[in-house]
Amino acid sequence: MIPEKIEVFDNSGKKIRLIFTGKSGGEGAIYAIEKEKDSCAKIFFKTGISEELHEKIRTMVKYPPGGGLTKPADEISSSSIAWPSSPLYMADNGKRRFVGYSMPKIDTGMFRESHMYYDPGDRLKMLGGSFSWQYLMTAAYNISFVVSKIHEIGHCVGDFSPRNILIARTAAVSFIDCDSFQVYNPETGRIFYTKVGTGELLPPELMGKNFRQEEITRHNSDLFALGIMIFRLLMNGAHPYQAAGKDVWDLPTIEQKTLRGIYPYVPQKGKDIRPPRYASAYGVVPPCIRDLFLECFVKGHGDPLKRPSADDWCRCLAEEIKKLKRCGTNPNHWYGGHLKECPWCELSRRGGKDLFPCTKTKIKAGENRQIAHSVSGPAQIKSCLIQCDPRHFSFRTDSCTTVKGKIEVEISGCKDGILSVGRDAEWITDIRKTGESGNKKTFEFVIEPSQIPNKKEGIRNRANILLRAASETKKIPVEIGFFLRPLCEPEIRKIILRGIDLRNPAEIQFSLRNAGEGTLTGTAETDREWLKISPESFSAGDRQEFRIKILPEKSRKSLIHGNLIFKTNGGNLKVPLFASETLSCS
Structure with a gap:
């Protein structure tokens, strides 16, 4: 039974009264916050609460995405995100108990699940033809912008469910x-x-994975799903791997076609494979965007690293939005600047359904105070973009050697093009511009290990290079760690051999493992004349194999004992060996 009213307190100890909204899901219930019209709360069911969840919410509160996505509702112009603003607690026997979190309120009367916009039937029923190609392009940009800000701080969406x-x-x-x-x-x-994950949005390398049992990073999966979302918005709801034709009859599901990599918008070399009838003509999509589709769904099908980043999509979409043309016959007809004539009028002339008919349905200004509206056009996009290569740095060094880095920056959509560069840690030093060509600039920086207080082995020190242009700020993560020493570990710590013929020589295999980092080097010897080991000196990365020979005739005993002695840069080791004439081996 979900309580109608409850009292909780936030991270600062402030008491908050909650009122149940009537909305709940599998994990918890949504509550309104008394006297706070722009915020709400999610209260988890007790069965789903854990210390890991508590720590996750605390991390989210401490490290939110940038770009103004989590600011108060009246400051948002085109994008928002229901990001946790504070963990919430209840008093339990004098101790505080984590129960949920507060977050910005999203007006669900104004917003609809994304499939209702890329599905032409739902979109036309809801808005007529007023949600034009211009609006679809803008929505694609805004989704890319949100994802770019989520990725920028190191988070991932994970599940791109249209819900x-x-x-x-x-x-x-x-x-x-x-x-x-x-x-x-x-x-x-x-x-x-x-x-969690949505099957038809997963890349081929993650299909069939159990996300509840396996720890799998989702960055490259996000890029694949983002491409699918943009494709559906611009291609009349079609999935990029949905196809028709005799050669896909044995692949009835989108997941099966995705695994096979069937992208019907490129030549199929004599196969009967083509796009579904309901998909828009591929030529309607500007060449810049088609190139990114190719990188995502063809080149990126087998190589996740070739998929376009969210920043790549932002840059391309922002440029194409500027080039859009408006039809002189139907004001709802917007189309790409690469086309000479309106493709939507041409579709109607050929007997096709007009996807953006001229109707009286209008987008009313002020329907939702969370969005800066304009009756004459869609929400304004944040077009000042800062592109960086590389997008992050990771270094390994010793405690004395300085490290140098180089970064290339491209600015687009900013009126003055002025870029300021800074950092949030003293150990990133000497940042200076070394080159400039148009809107592209090159910077170099130095990391000085002597400025880093924590140089313990295994600790990764993290900071950011800060790039600012206009109202846009981009963080370039920089992390540095220090070399771990090698660590010598034996395959087994004691060798016991039973059932061998002590009258004849015997040979066994033995191995050492480098449980640290770097190269494990050293020597091997024994303390018995009848016990031989080779090689006697070695250098190995992960593992070193040895051959052990037993020459019992030199001992003439029914039970023999000796030691393997290893002296290495990862520690010294002595492994005892026992041999007798009874059967067993471990």
Whole structure:
């Protein structure tokens, strides 16, 4: 039974009164916060609460995405996200007990699940033809922008379910159910993995995986799903791997076609494979976007590293939105700048259904105070973009050697193009510009280990290079660790041989493992004349194999005992060996 009213307190100890909204799911219930119109709360059911969940929410509160996504509702112009703002607690026998979190309120009267916008039937029924190609492009940009900010801080969406990505009739977007995201703590390096996934949005390398049992990072999976979402928005709801034709009759599901890598928008070399009838003509999509589709679904099918980043999508979509043309016959017809004539009028002339008919349905200004509306167009996109290569740095060094890094920065959509560069840690030093060409700039920086207080082995020190242009700030993560010594560990710590013929020589295999890092080097010897080992000197990365020879005729005893002695840069080791004439081996 879900209580109608409860009292909780936030991280600062402030008492908060909650009122049940009537909405609940498998994990918890949504509550309104008394006297706070722009916030709400999620209270978990007791069965789902754990210390791991508590720590995850605390991490999310401490490390939210940038880009203004989590600011108060009246400051949001085009994108928002229901990100936790504070963990919530109840008093339990004098102790506080974690129960949920507060978050910005998303007006579900204005926002709808994203499939209602990329599905033409639902979209036309809801908005007529007023949600034009311009709005679809803008929604695709805004989704990419949110994902870029989530990735920038190290988090991942994980599950791109269209139920969790909402779109408003202004093309503004919102992400909900954020506590299911993959969350990264840059201070400790801990990752809270996503436990869910939507089958037709998963890349081939993750299909069939059990996310509840396996810890799998979802960054490359996000890029695949983001491409699918953009494809569906621009291609009349079609999935990029949905196909028709005789050669796919044995692959009835989208998941099966995805695994096979059947992308019907490229030549299929004599096969009867083609796009589904309901898909828009591929030529309607601007070449820049088609190139990214190719990278995502063809080149990136087998190589996840080739998939476009969210920043790549932002840059391309922002440029194409600027080039859009408006039809002189139907004001709802917007189309790409690469086309000479309106493709939607041409579709109607050929007897096809007009996807953006001229109707009286309008997008009303002020329907939702969370969004800056314009009757004449969609929500304004944040077009000032900062692109970086590389997007993060990871170094290993010793405690004395300085490290140098180089970063290339490209700015687009900013009026003045002025870029300021800083850092949030003293050990990133000497940042200076070394080159400039147009809107591209090159910077170099130095990491000085003497400035890092914690140089313990295995500890990763993390900081950021900060790039600022106009109202946009981008963080470039930098992490550095120090070399661990090798660590010598035996395959087994005692060798006992029974059942061997002590009258004849015997030979066994033995191995050492490097449980640390670097190269394990050293020597091997024995303390008995009848016990031989080879090689006597070695250098190994992960593992070193040895041959052990027993020459019992030199001992003439029914039970013999000796030691293998290893002297290495990862520690010294003595492994005893016993041999007798009874059967067993361990």
